[in-house]
Amino acid sequence: MKNTIKFLFFAVTLMLSANTMAQSIVTGTVLDPETNEPLPGVNVIEVGTTNGVSTNFDGIFSLKSTSVDGKVAISYVGYEKKTVSFNGNTSLGNIMLLSNNTLEEVVITGSGIIDLAEDRNTPVAVSTIKASEIREKAGNWDLPEVLKSTPSVQNIKGGGFGEGSMFLRGFDQTNTAFLLNGQPINGMEDGKMYWSNWSGVLDVANAVQVQRGLGSSKLAISSVGGTVNIVTKTIDRREGGFVQQMVGNNDFTKTTAYYSTGVNEKGWSFASLLGHWQGDGYVDYTAGQGQTYFFSVGYQPNENHTLNFLITGAPQWHAAAGRGSIGTFLENGRRYNDWNEAGVNSPNLIGGRYPGGRNIYHKPVSNLTWDWTINDKSELSTVLYGSLGRGAFASLITDRNTGEALYARGSNNNHNWFGLVTNYSNKLSETLSLNVGADVRTYNGIHFRGVTEFLGQDSVNTGSTFLGDYTINEAYGINPWEMVFNTNTTAADRMSYNYEEVITYYGLFGQLEYSKDAVSAFFQGAISNQDHLVTNEFNYEDSRESEKVSNLGYNLKAGAAYAINDSNKVFVNAGYYSRQPFHDNLLDNNRNSVDLIKPAVENEKITGLEAGYQFGGEMISANLNVYHTIWDNRTVPNSNGENQESATYEAYQNQGQKQVHSGVELEVFTRPMENLRVNGFLSLGDWKYKGEVTRRTFNADGVEIGEQEKIDIDGLNVGGAAKVTGGVNANYEILPRFSVDGAWNWYNDQHSEGPYGQDTPPLSLPSYQTVDAGVSFKALVGKEKQNSIQFRVNINNVFDEVYLESVFGTEAASSDPSQNYKGINKDNNGRFGYGRTWNTSVRFNF
Incomplete structure (x- = not known):
């Protein structure tokens, strides 16, 4: 022994x-x-x-x-x-390490939740914008402007601060999924994105990844255009921070400060950011101001567990810009804003006038993430999140006889939103890996009208059929900070409408991927259910509640890739979605009733096919993608405007709409010299409607009027975004840490938006191009040169190009050339793009 x-x-x-x-x-x-x-x-x-x-x-x-x-x-x-x-x-x-545009890994918590294309060997059509580029190019713009140099993306700036929008492969942003650290942030009622609510997100962004088409999402979501992943700071490994001051055109100023403690010996880390901005706006009378805050606490008790809590928000208000006729803009200039009235005795005048429309909102967002490395083969990531949205769009109400300003009426859109996203990954073998996850959300939307601000009077007399006559004496105010804590929610302080909805969403996701040597393949499936419940508390003697409506949806994806060698790879992906319609499309009239649309709205049917080729070399790399997307059985609010015969407001809804989007995308990255980078892209698309739709018409109160019509839209062009886009951008380092850069963007084959039919087809818009330029310099300071001071200047639309950014209308060109602008009838409504703008900043990094 x-x-x-x-x-x-x-x-x-x-x-x-x-x-x-x-x-x-x-x-x-x-x-x-x-x-x-x-x-x-x-x-x-x-x-x-x-x-x-x-x-x-x-x-x-x-x-x-x-x-x-x-x-x-x-x-x-x-x-x-x-x-x-x-x-x-x-x-x-x-x-x-050579810089590129891919995102190999992001050191954050919740990494198993965030849908990064590099998490999967089988590729997708993807472009990544890293933190340094965001910091330089963002300036005083929103996220869509930063993404405009990627294939099939077009940014529409809009009028006031944060009113821009984005198109991806011809689909508007309601049909592109936006995620913030794995948290879905599109509106659950209608899919909309309001960039004014996210004005500070680029200040804390580590990277943004655009996955076009099918993407590699780990959620049970069915995005049609693609998925945009915004990855923010959470845990920083080292101590440090920055202070930045920016100024720009039209008295824009922005001050930002950030500090992180790094991870201490006990595993704790803290980071915070504060910022303030204000400006008069490029368009007349569109002043705005807001703040940004971000606070993060991380804790790593051991190498297997990482937790992080963050809260961020961007309270703001800004005056809005109306969309007028092309002729009106030509007479008054592209800065013209017809959505204003004469000045009144108010402390909130903008340029001597009270704004005809003002957006006020505050949306605090928080999440708690937990990453658990179970063993060498398996991990679990979970994100628990919530947001409280409070705010209104305030419209100026005047006396119809005298034109005197009476009060600002706010259309309040409040919400309470909570959710949980979790993902488990397991490497089953050397060649096989498994991902499963769940996505649960509950959303309570609260909608009503009230007085935002009294102007020419101190009370408002109003009433309804069932509540009788009453007087409103309380105003909700225009301070976005105060709105979050405003508990004044009695019916006595509301007018026009007062209703709520509860949307509950729960989905399951699964993915199996095979990878061995040069071959990889995946199969992905998801199933989800949405419950809808509406309560109307205004137009009934007692609170009226709808029946609960449930919609089951699912999606299936599969793909494969083959690496020809170290530099060449090809792939093909396919997917089918049965997607639930938006909540707002389920209701017959969400303001004044709780009835469902009849006939009932069915799921949308989406089929996607895509293939790609990737080349990677030392001095040049390229991505080539082709896609074909069929989107059938859509229910969509096609348009709204004024009935020319009756001079009354009308809104239209199309049911059973089908459209087909196909295209080719090429993206090239080159480094011809050590200090020179030249990149370019070209997107060629063809987007058409197919068949016919059933059109429903509603008046200003949301009540259906007239008979339902069958409208032939077969072969008509899909409007809103340019089908052909291209661009070249370059960066040249003249001296160490001193560089210049420029970007040229071209947009062609764009069409108007409107209530289409064969008798009223969309209009073909003139093409346009813009040139942007920038200069950067970094000076190393401190005893050991560990700190730096960065200087940046951006000039957008250098040559002050005059162009139509968007047109809403179908009025054909006049036989009188003087009534047209570049072939477009001046009576059509639209908006011109911004002229030359600029911003400059100095940033101290420590």
């Missing part, structure tokens, strides 16, 4: 000694090739193992390997992954 114990002791000692002898220490320093600065937080993983470390503040790493020789994979946000071999105790010296 003693001999046996001695033998086992000897054997264990021998194995431990052999293991110790086999170990080696690999060290190195990771640098940015453009600035020669160290990159902290870079991930260094021993290939074939889970053994890894991160670089420190000076970009240095030291990895203890269990092998005498092998390879390490080095990856960082916005840089190309690099694999380096080692043999024994090795110093790899300085390692330069």
